[in-house]
Amino acid sequence: MHKHFWQKITIILFLALIFLTGCKNNSSKITIVGSSAMQLLAEQAGNDYRLTHPSSNIVVQGGGSGTGLSQVQAGAVEIGTSDVFAETQPGINAQKLRDYRVAVVGIVPIVNKSTGVKNLSMTQLRQIFTGKITNWKQVGGKNETITVINRSKGSGTRSSFESIVLPGVKPIRSQEQDSNGTVKKIVNTTPGTISYISLPYAHDKNIQKLSIDHVKATNSNITTNKWPLWCYEHMYTKGKPNKRTAAFIKYMLGKKVQEDLIPKIGYLSIKEMKVVRDSQNKVVKVGN
């Protein structure tokens, strides 16, 4: 019986060894790590890609924009994904990275329905997030204390929001939540709360989407930058990508992903954008 036991153990170890080395030797593997918004997109695109390229092996992981950028800089993965420009991240040498913008995601402020507010000016929004306005009646709503729920520090959504709504000023210290889903749930159930989430998550009757200066968060307003709260979904490679990686990136920027998959998920195709934004938030019209 003992003999059998040891034999089994040896066989298992041996198989594990083969399995592990098998992974290591597989040069066709493309690992994509980083922003959770990109994870969703890359996973589905990777699955479709496998149908036409059976020999490909695409592994997609989350971990956050910071992880994506530092992993790709270290050369640990082929593609690092990020919601923020590599230039804005300290500790990242953006010159060594190649930037591929794959999609655009809108961000929209949301409030609990009890507040009775549907529109804010950009200044009011800034004053709420810096703690200068503390009651909803100051902006035409009910007499109710404002509870700000921010997003996790350093997350892509927060960086984009702060760079556009709060340039140069600091938000008040407040609750922070990680994921779009949790934020939505909290805003839905807690009176007086305000937060912001990715546009695809905001299609929910239980929460109130805000318009800013009477502009609504719609796809067409984003493409012209009339609605300024949006961010790119970046894919970064370290220097020139290898052949297989380049082929996959080409597929991501190609017709199938850009015209079918991206709108299906609720993001905007990069091709639709009529403006270009750089890492300093300068917006230029395409073609100028």
Add this chain to the structure above:
Amino acid sequence: MAKNTEDLKQVVDQAIAQQEVPHVKLNKMGPNSVDINRLTKPSKETRQEYWGKGLTYFAIILIIILVVSIIGFVGVHGLATFFGNHVNVFHFLTSTDWDPGDGKNHVGAAAMIVTSFSVTLLAALVATPFAIAVALFMTEYTSQKGAKFLQSVMELLVGIPSVVYGFLGLTIIVPVVRKLFGGTGFGILSATLVLFVMVLPTITSLTVDALKAVPKHFRQASAALGATHWQTIHKVVLRVATPRILTAIIFGMARAFGEALAVQMVIGNAVLMPANLVSPSATLTSQLTSQMGNTVMGTLPNNALWSLALLLLIMALVFNFLVRLVGKKGQK
């Protein structure tokens, strides 16, 4: 080798010559039929011994390497905040200004340290009376069957993943706390209530062991003196079991201190010194889980998180040390 064989044969011959009562078996075999090789080489059992020993040593060495490298890695990165980025250790422990992205003067973990400790202590404080009561019921009052049933209930509570507790807390406890005590419902109180359920089985099952370890003759002696059941429990059983019950509580606290996910979902994650039990705040672990994906390896914000991890590691060691200390006291 040949010489050895000769020697051995000589010894055997000598032994046969010297024996006074002829040994039946040895005689029958004769000196030439003795398999010298088999006797001088390690037997199958000896080889098994070597193998077994080797395997356990290998496993132990692997584990030691693992532990040392974990401590080393967390230590190197955690200390980089102080030696690489020149953050003042005293400032780190006492300041409440947590904004590592803004430079070395904004790395203060006091708010998180205070929150972590208050959540842990409160959870242990609430859970202990319940745990002792349940354990007493299981060991003193109910039948074997009932005890077994309760045991499996406790094991079920241990087996529920922490994210489920967090989700339940977010859906049930937070709104109830908001209705009863105001605020947003996120805060130390909600975290305490979630952790209460999570540490209860840990403390209970260890307390049951503690009560079971009280020798039967203590109870019998107490009964013989005319004490009632409750008097026996109160004056004898609990007194004798105290050190082990304390150990149980410390284990529970260690679990509460290290719990991240469930706490993160209900505490609000605002790095603020808690003003009261319903104001949102953040623990060391909740800050770690919510921030680690958003920092770049090697930068100050990342190193500051490693420092929090180092603090947690040190606290785990302290809890371990406390358990040993209490255990030693109990032996006296």
